[in-house]
Amino acid sequence: MNSDIRDEFGPLDPGLDQVLQAMTAQPTPEELADEQAAVAMFRANRTASARGTRRPRRFVPAAPPPGRTATGQGGWRMRLAAAATIVLAGGLTAAAYEAALPAPVQRIAHAVLSFAGVPEAQHHSPKPSSTAPPTTAPGRRPSVSSSPGPRPSSQRSPSARPSSSPHPSVTPAAPGLLSAQAASTQVIAGTQAVIDGTLTRSGRGVADATITLLERAAGQPAWKVAGTADTNADGNVVFDVAALATNAAFRLTGPGTTSSTAVHVTVVPPITTTLQLGPRGLRDVLVVSIPYARPGNAVVLQVQGPAGGWRNIRVHVLSASDGTTFSLKVATFKNKVLRVKLRATLRHAASVSAPVTVPVPS
Amino acid sequence: MAEQTGVLENALARASTGDEAGFLELxxxxxxxxxxxxxxxxxxxxxxxxxxxxxxxxxxxxxxSGDEEDFRRWLFTIARHRAIDAARARARRPASPDSGGLDALADDRLVEDQVLDVISVHGAVALLTDLPREQAEAVALRVIAGLDTRDVAKILGKSAGAIRVSLHRGLRTLAADPAVQALAGRPDRPTLEGVE
Incomplete structure (x- = not known):
C-alpha cells in the first residue's frame, strides 16, 4: 500500500513510512474479538442474502446520503429487520430473552433485539444479588474511594431527575422498562459520575425494586457489580460513582431480566502547567502535571499561531505517570501562547491545559 | 491489500451465496x-x-454486484455514513458542563503503547486524528481502507485533484509531526528554535 502512495507522491519520509505501515499492520487480537458475534449475525441474516442472489443487480450504494437518516432511525430499522429474521429462525428469541444463548450469540441477539428486552451476554450472574457488596472498580486509584456509594433517590428531588432524557438508554422487558442515563457523559477525571435509572411498568414507576449498577472500565473485559440500590416511589434510583479515573460503561439490571443498555462516561484528565524561569533566562521549563495520565501517554507541547491555530512543537511520551517537563527558552517564546495537549487513549479522552502566555524576560 | 484481491473475490462470491466461511474471510x-x-x-x-x-x-x-474494489468502497461508504450520523446524533446532545474548554471527546484511541522507536497501530491512527478532518479522511481511505484516489474522491464527493491535494497536505503534516520525526531516527527537532 505504501508503495502505491510512493508511486503517487514519491519517496516517503522514513518516519512517515513507519506510520503508514503501522496503519496497515496485521490485525490485533482485539480487532478480531467480535468474530463469533459477526458470524452469529451473518447466520441470522444470510437467508435474505442467499435468497437475493437470484436477482443480482449492479451495485448501488445502499447507505443513504448523510443527513437523510438519523442514526437511531436507521439503526432501529436494521434491528427490526434483523430481529424479524431471528424470530423466523425460530427458538433463538426465547433463548435470548433468557440470556441462555452462548455469550457471542447473546451479544448479537442483544444488539438486534435490545429494543425488545434481550439482555447482553453476562459475564456474571444475570441478576446479581442485591446483597452483593460493591466491588472496587478497575481503573480507580487506590488512594481514592472506590465505593460508588449508591444513594437513595429520595436524596434528589424527583423533579431534578431528568424524566425525559434527551438520550435515554431504554430497554423494555417484562416485568418493566429500565432506563439508564449519565447525568454527564464526560467528567473531569477523579470526579464523580452520576448514573440515573428509572424502572417503569405500564408507564408507572415501580417502587422498592432492587437495581444493580454494573460497570465495565475501559480495557476490562467483564462487567462488575458496582453497587445496588432500591427505587423510590417514582421508580427512580441514582448512583453516584465516586472518583472515576478511567472511561467506563455502566448498565443497570433489575428484577428478572430487566436491563438497560449501556451508557458511556468518558473522563478528561486535568492538566496543570507552571512556567518556571531559570536564572538569566537559562533553563526555563514548563512543568506539566497530569495526575490521571499514565506512563506511555503522549503529551504534546503546542504554540498558537498568528491565525489562532495550534502547532505541535514537541511530543513527550510519559515515563512517569504524573507529568513531564518541557525545557524551553523564554526569550524565544516571549509573548507566545503555549498549551499542552494530552492525546486520547482507550482510558481517557483528550485534554488540553489552559493557555500560558510566555512573559517578556526582564 | 493487492495480494488479497483474488482471495477476497472468491470470499465475496461465496459470502453472497450465504457461505459462512466466505463471509468470515471477508x-x-x-x-x-x-x-x-x-x-x-x-x-x-x-x-x-x-x-x-x-x-x-x-x-x-x-x-x-461488483468486484472486491467495489465491495471495499461500498463497505467504507456505509461506515462513513454511519459515523457521520452518529456524530450528528452526538452533537445534538446537550453540552456537558464539565467539558468547556476541553477538546472534544476523542473516543478510544489507544496511544499508550506508543513509543518513539516502534509505533503501534493505535498510535498511528491517533496521529491521523490530529489532522484536519478532510485530510484525515483522505489519508485514512487511501491508506487504511486501501482505496485508490479516484474511489476516495467518489466517497468524499470531491475531485480526484482535490483529494490529491488533501493527501499531499495530510502526509506532509504527518511527516512534520515531532513524533514522526523522532521515528525517523532524528532527534525530536523543534520547529521553533529555543525548545530542547
Missing amino acids: WRSLQPRLLRFLRVLGSDDPDDLASETWLQVVRDLHKF
Missing part, C-alpha cells in the same frame, strides 16, 4: 481496517458502528 480481512477508519473519524464506539455496518452489508449483499 470480515477478518476488512474488520481491522474498518475499525481503524472509524477511529480516525472520531467514533465514540467504533465496534458498534462496525457491527451496524456489517449488518447492513449482510442484509444488502444480495443487491451487490
Whole structure:
C-alpha cells in the first residue's frame, strides 16, 4: 500500500513510512474479538442474502446520503429487520430473552433485539444479588474511594431527575422498562459520575425494586457489580460513582431480566502547567502535571499561531505517570501562547491545559 | 491489500451465496481496517458502528454486484455514513458542563503503547486524528481502507485533484509531526528554535 502512495507522491519520509505501515499492520487480537458475534449475525441474516442472489443487480450504494437518516432511525430499522429474521429462525428469541444463548450469540441477539428486552451476554450472574457488596472498580486509584456509594433517590428531588432524557438508554422487558442515563457523559477525571435509572411498568414507576449498577472500565473485559440500590416511589434510583479515573460503561439490571443498555462516561484528565524561569533566562521549563495520565501517554507541547491555530512543537511520551517537563527558552517564546495537549487513549479522552502566555524576560 | 484481491473475490462470491466461511474471510480481512477508519473519524464506539455496518452489508449483499474494489468502497461508504450520523446524533446532545474548554471527546484511541522507536497501530491512527478532518479522511481511505484516489474522491464527493491535494497536505503534516520525526531516527527537532 505504501508503495502505491510512493508511486503517487514519491519517496516517503522514513518516519512517515513507519506510520503508514503501522496503519496497515496485521490485525490485533482485539480487532478480531467480535468474530463469533459477526458470524452469529451473518447466520441470522444470510437467508435474505442467499435468497437475493437470484436477482443480482449492479451495485448501488445502499447507505443513504448523510443527513437523510438519523442514526437511531436507521439503526432501529436494521434491528427490526434483523430481529424479524431471528424470530423466523425460530427458538433463538426465547433463548435470548433468557440470556441462555452462548455469550457471542447473546451479544448479537442483544444488539438486534435490545429494543425488545434481550439482555447482553453476562459475564456474571444475570441478576446479581442485591446483597452483593460493591466491588472496587478497575481503573480507580487506590488512594481514592472506590465505593460508588449508591444513594437513595429520595436524596434528589424527583423533579431534578431528568424524566425525559434527551438520550435515554431504554430497554423494555417484562416485568418493566429500565432506563439508564449519565447525568454527564464526560467528567473531569477523579470526579464523580452520576448514573440515573428509572424502572417503569405500564408507564408507572415501580417502587422498592432492587437495581444493580454494573460497570465495565475501559480495557476490562467483564462487567462488575458496582453497587445496588432500591427505587423510590417514582421508580427512580441514582448512583453516584465516586472518583472515576478511567472511561467506563455502566448498565443497570433489575428484577428478572430487566436491563438497560449501556451508557458511556468518558473522563478528561486535568492538566496543570507552571512556567518556571531559570536564572538569566537559562533553563526555563514548563512543568506539566497530569495526575490521571499514565506512563506511555503522549503529551504534546503546542504554540498558537498568528491565525489562532495550534502547532505541535514537541511530543513527550510519559515515563512517569504524573507529568513531564518541557525545557524551553523564554526569550524565544516571549509573548507566545503555549498549551499542552494530552492525546486520547482507550482510558481517557483528550485534554488540553489552559493557555500560558510566555512573559517578556526582564 | 493487492495480494488479497483474488482471495477476497472468491470470499465475496461465496459470502453472497450465504457461505459462512466466505463471509468470515471477508470480515477478518476488512474488520481491522474498518475499525481503524472509524477511529480516525472520531467514533465514540467504533465496534458498534462496525457491527451496524456489517449488518447492513449482510442484509444488502444480495443487491451487490461488483468486484472486491467495489465491495471495499461500498463497505467504507456505509461506515462513513454511519459515523457521520452518529456524530450528528452526538452533537445534538446537550453540552456537558464539565467539558468547556476541553477538546472534544476523542473516543478510544489507544496511544499508550506508543513509543518513539516502534509505533503501534493505535498510535498511528491517533496521529491521523490530529489532522484536519478532510485530510484525515483522505489519508485514512487511501491508506487504511486501501482505496485508490479516484474511489476516495467518489466517497468524499470531491475531485480526484482535490483529494490529491488533501493527501499531499495530510502526509506532509504527518511527516512534520515531532513524533514522526523522532521515528525517523532524528532527534525530536523543534520547529521553533529555543525548545530542547
